[in-house]
């Protein structure tokens with residue numbers, strides 16, 4: 193089966209390509225425009241790891257014609273659409289990037305999948321669609337009509353568009369709501385990089401909302417294993433449906449506690465300055481993972497084990 197993974201040089205896309213290419217049943221076609229939102233070297237290094245096992249295409253999802261050609265000429269059966277402009281705070285200062293990749297680009301990919309009869313369409317949504325909800329754990333059936341960042345609004349728009357495509361064109365669509373994914377080769381614009389890097393270099397860490405925010409951190413291997421498990425079951429089932437699934441460990445941790453874990457593992461104290469909450473940041477994410485448990489019995493990695501693996505990679509990579 194030929195599968196297309198967009199955003200293949202990105203953190204989750206790369207990890208998914210690496211995993212899928214271990215199975216003989218799949219030919220992995222990876223697409224990315226290698227933009228410079230964060231250090232391009234990390235994207236190139238990820239690609240080097242998978243270069244022999246996937247077919248890489250350097251293209252922009254905003255190039256509608258090219259996306260159509262890629263899907264058609266490679267006879268794609270399943271698409272995992274992960275390419276997007278990420279970053280909640282960045283969306284407040286750079287909305288254009290989000291409009292292009294997450295709205296126009298998203299439409300191009302889903303519509304070309306429809307036109308070329310791609311059987312399975314998976315895409316990355318986000319826990320940010322829950323907004324500043326007060327009801328926990330956050331369930332897939334909860335209301336999601338209060339996005340507090342433009343990033344969240346684009347993900348919510350993707351969910352609505354894909355729902356309509358599934359109903360109108362009878363497409364089999366799975367919407368993956370990721371909750372703060374972390375691990376080796378992770379993104380340098382995310383908190384864990386900032387914590388590890390600042391502690392190592394004795395730099396000050398600004399803790400938003402005085403460190404009182406909670407995040408449902410989810411280890412990368414659990415995310416990848418979950419996606420593959422869902423995919424396997426969707427292939428076996430004859431149902432053609434639309435489904436939203438939280439991908440989370442269902443274990444929210446307070447930021448101050450996360451810093452303590454980093455300090456213990458790195459055997460060094462962090463320099464902290466507590467500041468007000470950042471615009472667009474939700475105070476707490478805490479997802480229900482009951483639905484994902486229908487697909488996998490995998491036990492989610494506890495955050496201490498996950499951070500230990502992350503720090504080990506961080507120290508080796510940023511020597």
Ligand SMILES: NC(=O)c1ccc[n+]([C@@H]2O[C@H](COP(=O)([O-])OP(=O)(O)OC[C@H]3O[C@@H](n4cnc5c(N)ncnc54)[C@H](O)[C@@H]3O)[C@@H](O)[C@H]2O)c1
Nearest residue numbers: 199201202203204225227252253275276316318370372373
């Ligand atoms: N990492 C998380 O914690 C998290 C949480 C929720 C949702 N998500 C979503 O999961 C997906 C993957 O996230 P990630 O952490 O791997 O991010 P990432 O930034 O590492 O990966 C995204 C990749 O998409 C590529 N890309 C961006 N715009 C493109 C375009 N116009 N054309 C082609 N390629 C383009 C980038 O170059 C990048 O390599 C994204 O959709 C993101 O919004 C991630």
